[in-house]
Amino acid sequence: MSDALPVEFRLASTFLAHNNDVKQVLATDVNMLLTCSRDESIKGWRNDGIYDPEGTKQLMSYTPSPPMAINSLEFVEYRGTQFIFGGRKDGSIVIYEGNNTVPFLILKGHNQNVCCLHVNRKYSFLVSGGWDHNAIIWSLDAIVAGNSTDYLKLVGHAHSVWAINSFDDQADSVLTGSADRTVKQWQGDQLVRTFSAHNDVVRSIVILNDGNFLTGCNDGKLRVYNREIEKPVHVVCTQPEEYIYGCSLLKSESLPLVAVAMETGVIEIYTFGSDLAPVFVTSVQIAASSAWSVAFMPNEDVAIAGSDGYVYIFTTNPTRAAPEAIMEEYSVRMANYIAERTEIQAKMLAQQEAPEVNIKVTLDDAGRALDLKYRKGTDPAIAAETFIRANGLPLSYLNEIVDYIKANVPEAARYDAVKHAKTHAESTREVVGNVVNGKKYDHIFDVKLDDGKMAKLTYNVGEDPQEAATRFVETYGLPISKIAQVANILRIQIPELVGFSPAGNVDPLTGGGSYSSAGSSANAGSGGSYADPLTGGGRYVPGSATQVVPNSCLPIDKQRPRGPLCPVNKFTVFADTPPAVAFDKLRTLNAAQDAPLSEEEISAIESIMRAPESEAIGTVIHYNSLEKALFNWEPVHLAPVVDALRLALLNAAFNAEYCDNRRHRIFERLVNILVSDPEIPVSVMILRAFANAANHPAGQALLQHDIPLISDLALKFLQHSNAKLQVAAAAVLTNIALILWTNTEIKKVAELGPREDAIRALIKAFEGGFTFDKMTEQSLILLLQAISTVMWGDQSVIRLAKNRNLMPFVNVIKDKVANDLGKSLARDIVEMLYAV
Numbered sequence: 056m057s058d059a060l061p062v063e064f065r066l067a068s069t070f071l072a073h074n075n076d077v078k079q080v081l082a083t084d085v086n087m088l089l090t091c092s093r094d095e096s097i098k099g100w101r102n103d104g105i106y107d108p109e110g111t112k113q114l115m116s117y118t119p120s121p122p123m124a125i126n127s128l129e130f131v132e133y134r135g136t137q138f139i140f141g142g143r144k145d146g147s148i149v150i151y152e153g154n155n156t157v158p159f160l161i162l163k164g165h166n167q168n169v170c171c172l173h174v175n176r177k178y179s180f181l182v183s184g185g186w187d188h189n190a191i192i193w194s195l196d197a198i199v200a201g202n203s204t205d206y207l208k209l210v211g212h213a214h215s216v217w218a219i220n221s222f223d224d225q226a227d228s229v230l231t232g233s234a235d236r237t238v239k240q241w242q243g244d245q246l247v248r249t250f251s252a253h254n255d256v257v258r259s260i261v262i263l264n265d266g267n268f269l270t271g272c273n274d275g276k277l278r279v280y281n282r283e284i285e286k287p288v289h290v291v292c293t294q295p296e297e298y299i300y301g302c303s304l305l306k307s308e309s310l311p312l313v314a315v316a317m318e319t320g321v322i323e324i325y326t327f328g329s330d331l332a333p334v335f336v337t338s339v340q341i342a343a344s345s346a347w348s349v350a351f352m353p354n355e356d357v358a359i360a361g362s363d364g365y366v367y368i369f370t371t372n373p374t375r376a377a378p379e380a381i382m383e384e385y386s387v388r389m390a391n392y393i394a395e396r397t398e399i400q401a402k403m404l405a406q407q408e409a410p411e412v413n414i415k416v417t418l419d420d421a422g423r424a425l426d427l428k429y430r431k432g433t434d435p436a437i438a439a440e441t442f443i444r445a446n447g448l449p450l451s452y453l454n455e456i457v458d459y460i461k462a463n464v465p466e467a468a469r470y471d472a473v474k475h476a477k478t479h480a481e482s483t484r485e486v487v488g489n490v491v492n493g494k495k496y497d498h499i500f501d502v503k504l505d506d507g508k509m510a511k512l513t514y515n516v517g518e519d520p521q522e523a524a525t526r527f528v529e530t531y532g533l534p535i536s537k538i539a540q541v542a543n544i545l546r547i548q549i550p551e552l553v554g555f556s557p558a559g560n561v562d563p564l565t566g567g568g569s570y571s572s573a574g575s576s577a578n579a580g581s582g583g584s585y586a587d588p589l590t591g592g593g594r595y596v597p598g599s600a601t602q603v604v605p606n607s608c609l610p611i612d613k614q615r616p617r618g619p620l621c622p623v624n625k626f627t628v629f630a631d632t633p634p635a636v637a638f639d640k641l642r643t644l645n646a647a648q649d650a651p652l653s654e655e656e657i658s659a660i661e662s663i664m665r666a667p668e669s670e671a672i673g674t675v676i677h678y679n680s681l682e683k684a685l686f687n688w689e690p691v692h693l694a695p696v697v698d699a700l701r702l703a704l705l706n707a708a709f710n711a712e713y714c715d716n717r718r719h720r721i722f723e724r725l726v727n728i729l730v731s732d733p734e735i736p737v738s739v740m741i742l743r744a745f746a747n748a749a750n751h752p753a754g755q756a757l758l759q760h761d762i763p764l765i766s767d768l769a770l771k772f773l774q775h776s777n778a779k780l781q782v783a784a785a786a787v788l789t790n791i792a793l794i795l796w797t798n799t800e801i802k803k804v805a806e807l808g809p810r811e812d813a814i815r816a817l818i819k820a821f822e823g824g825f826t827f828d829k830m831t832e833q834s835l836i837l838l839l840q841a842i843s844t845v846m847w848g849d850q851s852v853i854r855l856a857k858n859r860n861l862m863p864f865v866n867v868i869k870d871k872v873a874n875d876l877g878k879s880l881a882r883d884i885v886e887m888l889y890a891v
Contacts, residue, residue, distance in 0.1 A: 072092070612848075
């Protein structure tokens, strides 16, 4: 590279590397580029082959068994042997030696996804980071000797470890970046220092010189630190301010550069000033929604891993620029990508900025569409009245049309709340001075009464607002029913009372007791006997509470909406026992097999179908009989067998056996059947089995094994015209959402990775031409529940959903849902997106 500042990176090559997201691209110094993917493979590519459109690019492919997503890579040539490391979804690290496609060794120190790997060649160690909050230092000497138990565990982060690097001028000095928004420095397994000031997940760490290092964060900023100072010495905001997924350093003496890979497929190139402040140089755009990883190659070209399965190579060397045919093909792909994004963004922006909303309304069987216009910020009742008069409709339609406007336009739904707040602001003001009738108070407000007179509302810090309201009502001879209203004025006006909830079951508007089911003393401890509006089952309340607090008493948080549908409060399970005809069909199909089950085996499956909760079914004969039929029968015959599996997974012992001890084999079989597009009854039963698996811990772990894969399958079948298939698929998505929500809110093991995977899978399906037209009302509402619960309370996931333009799709669902609760939930999701 010349001494002149490079101003243009040109496309040199692009090739399809995997059939799913390329999670990492890794440049080596042995004429080879490595990639890994969610398609469960690691591949090696010839550096000199990737520039030749007709040449051989791929050197080798590794597919570890059991198959699962590979999310991180590392390479080292050590003691004359090349070693390739792959971090997998189950927490293991698979190691390959040279071209041998059989693993040399598997390291098992993490219990969740290994999302980053790093080798320090000078001090001969490997470091891994995972979703289990830990980093692990492994000895390369021990690995070469075949020892998988010689390691140090670095324990101290509160959330996933997403980034790792190490210093060469200090032995065993490691840096780890985490979803807890910190970077930690370790000496061996001892914590040395914690670096703060990140506003989101730390996704990348690059070592500079003289103890300095750079971090890339999901808040879209680059920060430069010195290891002796806990605060950054430089903070630079990237131009698009998107999530930063990876950084790569080019240690060129003429011009050191760092490449930054981001959401929306943007890669920015920076150099450094004399004080190490990052200086923007240029940027490139790939034709993919995410640039997951970036790496400088030995020839100083940039390799980029795309979410579309492609690897992109950019160069500043004109002699390596892509030929015209490749450029034309790439230009078409880029134009299509930009057009799609522009169209979505334009629709979203137009919807947000338009002062007036036009809603198509059909009032009669003839399907005649009428225009209902609403101007944002005005009373929806005015728009409803105008609509009624213009179309000669009865005035009795007024309330119904007002409700319809509020259900379709968030600004209209907020109108009453905004008006209420303005009214309070105008009628209530705090008085300067602190004495009323000779007595001192911390707060005194002038309040306009219904008759227009002014009254003094007094309050002392620490006082129950209910008592202060009672004093005010008694002083001015007001109705007792006004106590709750006055107490609410205090809560609105006084910062110390934000989120204050009165003791007991008190309705915040009326002051009276809130509704509790009969037997309140029993129900209070279990959260009451609320019913799920879709399943009719009891409301799931994690933990044990001493009292029921109505949602309306909780502090308002738009990122954490609460209601009967959100967050999902109960796993959806399918527990109905089969009718008698199912037993006959099981035996008939068994008789048609080339190697039928024995009478003992068929009876064992029947006992599962009759009494799935019985402890008697948790025996080897039951386990083996079901597995034998599952693997030996043709998929077309499997409906009664998978139906038995669906029930068996409700049994704790059976769930543990199949979802833990036999999980790889069973999971792979079920997925392979689903992928082959089996008959509808078989697909329904498999998806119901996945949903029922969530009823016990082992099944919950299985569903988290590969969230993108399971979500993709569920979303595929969710678009089918069969209502039962839709509900089964939607139940899988809501159950996964509840598992992730429980991990975060109840178990306090919040992880960005799984929730990020889930929301990406949903949006990716929507962007791929997802059709909502065939979906039933119940399925649409379950889908909204899944979306809202995955996003619930996680600012990073909400921001990702917003950046990926989730809002237009939610509005489409809202328009198709007639149920008021469903529309309200859709509005809650929109409010969540507006809140970040």
